[in-house]
Amino acid sequence: MSESELTLPPPAEGHAHRSPWADAGRALLRNRAGVAGLVIVGGLALLAVIGPWIAPWDYRVQDLEAVLANGNRPLPPFASWEHLLGTDRLGRDILSRTIDGAQVSMTVALIAQVVVVLIGVPLGAIAGWRGGRTGSLIMRFTDVMYAFPELLFIILLVYVFVGTPAHRFLNGLFVVFVAIGLSAWVTMARLVRAQVLSLKHREFVEAARAVGVPGWKIVTRHVLPNAVGPVVVAVSLGLPSAILAESTLSFLGLGVQPPRASWGALIEQGTEHLDLYPWQVVPPMLALALALVGFTLLGDALRDALDPRASRRR
């Protein structure tokens, strides 16, 4: 065995072509809080998908016999195997309704973020790439929207749709994610514009321009793919705020419409008879808190993983 062979170790397996995404994934898995967030979010997502099959009851079914047998009062938790967490006054199973709430919250959060990306990314990209009058007009508009109190705007928007067919669509959820998306795209537009501005004069963009690639193609093929990291972080941090906004709206009675219920709506229903049956609010509150913690931890970890500068903030 010659000396040169010893000084040249073989490339470590699997490390030959480490992409930045693989690096970020590895950094995420090294972060304990991030893994916890990933597990919580993954669990809730799974619950949202398979909820209808594993929930002991349909969220709409009223087990009135059980309520009548209990002296016309809702069943307390852990009193029967049939309704493990008890029922509400209409005999609907609280465990099942809390499980169904996962689907409501996850759907709203995801689709609201889709709306945010669909509005914010193109507007931000145009503002950053074109600059000039178009760019400053877009930015002025986002500045105005940024100054408009968010919850106020969402409540106003939801009221536009109350009583219209759009409001009955998806038990009122359609209106909720449109309203949340329409108010939250501003941050995304600002972020994408800043990214595009910083990438606009880099060599690879100049090179693409020099060989005559049309502008829209440079933006979609070369500029935006390099801005995916910050967009992913913004989306993941936007998810808990969307869940929070949805539960707040539902708590005010403006969100999801009966018989469907989100965690916010379940808490609101529970407050009606808080003194007699306080345990009704516990499962949805725990679920909501768990979701918010999970998404926050995951978002923080993603930001640390995708932004090396911030990594020591962990």
Added chain:
Amino acid sequence: MLTYAVRRVLWLGPVLFVASVLTFLIMHWAPGSPWLQWPPLEPETVAKLDQQFGLDRPLHEQYLRWMSGVLRGDFGETTQFDPVPVGDVIAHTLPISLHLGGMAFVLALLLGVPLGVVAALNHGTVIDYAATGFAILGMAAPSFALGVVLQLTLGHPPFHEEIGFFPRTGWGGPEHWVLPTIALAALPMAQIARFTRASMLDVIHADYVRTAHSKGVPEDRIVTRHMIRNALIPIATITGPLLAVMLTGSIVVERLFEIPGMGNSFLFAIQFRDYTTIMGVALVYAAAVAVANMLVDLAYGYIDPRIRDH
């Protein structure tokens, strides 16, 4: 600095103008009218009311009338059967909302900043994890959920004044202030704590801190004079958005604790399509948020000259 300040103040005009136009359009786009009730009113009565309140005119004319009134300090009268000046409604409810929001903001700062500082100074230890964990719990407690828990655990149950510590609802003496203030302060407290911690960790390794160490400056003096002072600068940037969160966040808290603040009057106005109250209250909210953001920008521009030159 002066031109920057003037430009920034003048910018309030277009912001509030567009905000009020948007509110106006969304509001009139919504189905329904202030005169909807059961049994329905006679069409002649509705026409008469529309005429009395100027709702029969074209939209742009209605808006201009409202706008010219506002510029003269007149917010119009509530679109109700027993109209009162919207200015009076705001004058009664705004102080309550400001009071609640202000107390919650101070509480959030007083808890959040020390929590973040302590966490950063003990980076990676049990103390850090405990403080960060506490802050994460604050993120997980929406004001309405925390409010319900507080009412249940610390409030008087109905007809049992002897149990519990504070009234569950209402707004009067200081005993009414405690629960809603805590409920409203939790989320901003958590955000301030997390932001302070990150900001402190940024300065902990800064050159000037190392220099201070090598000069032999006492440890507590380094923390107070060199670290916290510099770490607080970025925190100033989030206070603007946080004030907005406090103001609009109090809508839910006011509803839950039955506090006669501006948030509650906004919810009632929107429910009964009280157009003038919606417009007036929304404008005050937008103005409050815009002014808060402006003050933060001005303070930041004063501290960091690079901001002004944009």
